[in-house]
Amino acid sequence: MRTFFVFLLTFLFVNITFSQNFQELSNYDFKAIKSYKTEQDKVLECANYLFNNPMTKDELNRLTAIQYIMKWMEGTPAYTFEIGDKAMELSKGNSDLLGLYLAAMTKVVLEHEGKPLSNDAIYKKAETILVDYCTNSENKIKPSKKIKKLIKKQKKT
Numbered sequence: 001m002r003t004f005f006v007f008l009l010t011f012l013f014v015n016i017t018f019s020q021n022f023q024e025l026s027n028y029d030f031k032a033i034k035s036y037k038t039e040q041d042k043v044l045e046c047a048n049y050l051f052n053n054p055m056t057k058d059e060l061n062r063l064t065a066i067q068y069i070m071k072w073m074e075g076t077p078a079y080t081f082e083i084g085d086k087a088m089e090l091s092k093g094n095s096d097l098l099g100l101y102l103a104a105m106t107k108v109v110l111e112h113e114g115k116p117l118s119n120d121a122i123y124k125k126a127e128t129i130l131v132d133y134c135t136n137s138e139n140k141i142k143p144s145k146k147i148k149k150l151i152k153k154q155k156k157t
Contacts, residue, residue, distance in 0.1 A: 092144035104129040
């Protein structure tokens with residue numbers, strides 16, 4: 001019994017220590033231009049967290065991650081993000097889908113750093129990430145009509 005109790009405490013400690021917690025990011029302020037560059041790894045970690053976990057997992061962490069990404073997107077001097085009609089049609093008024101689309105755009109540019117991409121290329125890659133996420137029913141997100149069409153088209157090929 002004592003061994004089980006020690007094992008349980010160890011498991012809980014490891015789980016708490018290694019689980020992602022973005023709460024410290026909620027108050028982060030990008031004060032200097034260089035902070036946008038130094039925070040890129042954390043921004044990418046937030047984007048990856050969003051796409052590696054279902055919508056229902058730790059909603060506060062998800063919200064904090066999206067807000068942090070949006071702050072970074074608004075101020076980074078290294079990238080310009082175009083959110084046009086295609087992106088709005090993709091999310092169709094769903095703030096969860098729009099937040100994920102913004103995270104996908106960020107993920108695309110940070111993973112292709114040093115390789116300039118056109119706005120169309122960024123859109124297509126971000127669209128693919130979002131559609132793939134919505135395809136997995138375990139992620140528990142309702143796709144827009146546009147995403148449903150893209151999922152259907154994807155299944156035919």
